[in-house]
Amino acid sequence: MKSTRGLFMLLIALLAGGAAVAFASRWMQAQAKGGGLIAVAAVDVQLGSKLVPEMLRMVEWPSSSVPPGAFTQVAELDGRVVKSSVTRGEPIIEGKLAPAGTQGGLSAVVADGKRAMTVRVNDVIGVAGFALPGNHVDIMVNTVNEGNRRGDQDKAISKIVLERILVLAVAQEASRDETKPKVVNAVTLEVTPSQAENLDLARSVGTLSLVLRNxxxxxxxxxxxxxxxxxxxxxxSAPPLVVAAASAPAPVKRAVRRVQPVAAAPVVAVQSATCVEVIRGTVKSNECF
Known part of the structure; x- marks a missing residue:
């Protein structure tokens, strides 16, 4: 009795499993029916590479999950340049491509209105090789600040002159998939024209250092x-210079003299005169008026 019951439960489990497999198969077929062919990468494609038909292949893709900007023909991608790395099997979309007609190389990944500029670095300036393509850095210059006035003493100063600068490439490599530190002697940065001018001036007046950012x-x-x-x-800081105002010499007043009246003559009063001490070289004199 128990063995018959067990066989019955096993039969039910097999039927349920078969029904689930049939349902899943029909669902997958229904999803595939509404799909189509899209172009995907047949190999890993590095940033700045120009696409050729050998790098691509067409695969079936469900219509409900076709990414926006996908291509349905390989011919549409012939000669286009990728501005970000693409892994094998990843769909090629318009957002990962440089404008049509762009030539391959680093210039294809430079943003509109920006410029690529290379600066010389070493293992210390380059943050021990941790400044990799795709990272952002600050640029700091160590220089001497010359005094503005004659007699001012020159002062050494370190100052961050550019902030959040994108690293395009290190040496001749622009891949952004690497995470291992790489010590190089040159780093290429993406800057605006005005930042390029400041960067060129900074490296001519002092020593540059890269500061890695989050x-x-x-x-x-x-x-x-x-x-x-x-x-x-x-x-x-120098104490404030206090200039004492030169005190003018106190005016010398001549006393008023009264003339004694003679006979019937009126009394004549002599008005007071003001005298000023005048210094000419080493000679002093008083002048009254």
Whole structure:
């Protein structure tokens, strides 16, 4: 009795499993019927590469999940340049491509209105090789701030002059899939024309250093730069210059003399005169008027 009941339960489980497989198969077929062919990468494609038919293949893709901007013909992609890396099997979409007619290379990934500029670095300036393509860095210059007035003492200063600058390439490599540090002697940065001018001036007047930023941080910092005085906490500001006003010599007044009346003559009063001490070289004299 127990064995018959067990066989019955097993039969029900087999029937349920078969029904689930049939339902799943019909669902997948229904999804595929409404789909079509789209172009995907047949190999890993690096940033800045020009697409050729050998790099692509057509695959069936459900219509409900076709990515926007996908291509249905390989011929439409012949000669187009990718501006971001594409892995094998990934659909090729318009958002990953440079404008039609763009030539291959690093210039294809430079954003509109930006420029690519290369600066020389070493293992210290380049943040020990951690400044990789796709990262953002700040540019700091160490230079001497010349005094504005004659007699002012020159002061060494370190100042961040550019912030959140995109690293396009290190040496001759622009792939953004690498995460391993790489020590190189040159880094290519994406800058605006005005930033390119500031960067060129900064490297001519001092020593540059790259400061690695958090990839998602967009806030810009405002600093006044670091000098020896601020570093050591010293106050080299000169005390305010107090100029005492020269006191004018006190006027010398001549006493009033009264003339004694003679006979019937009226009394004549002599008005007071003002005298000023005049210094000519080493000679002093009084002039009254």
């Amino acid at each position: 990839q998602v941080e967009t806030q810009l910092g405002e600093t006044g730069g670091a000098t020896k005085a601020t570093l050591l906490g010293e106050d080299h």
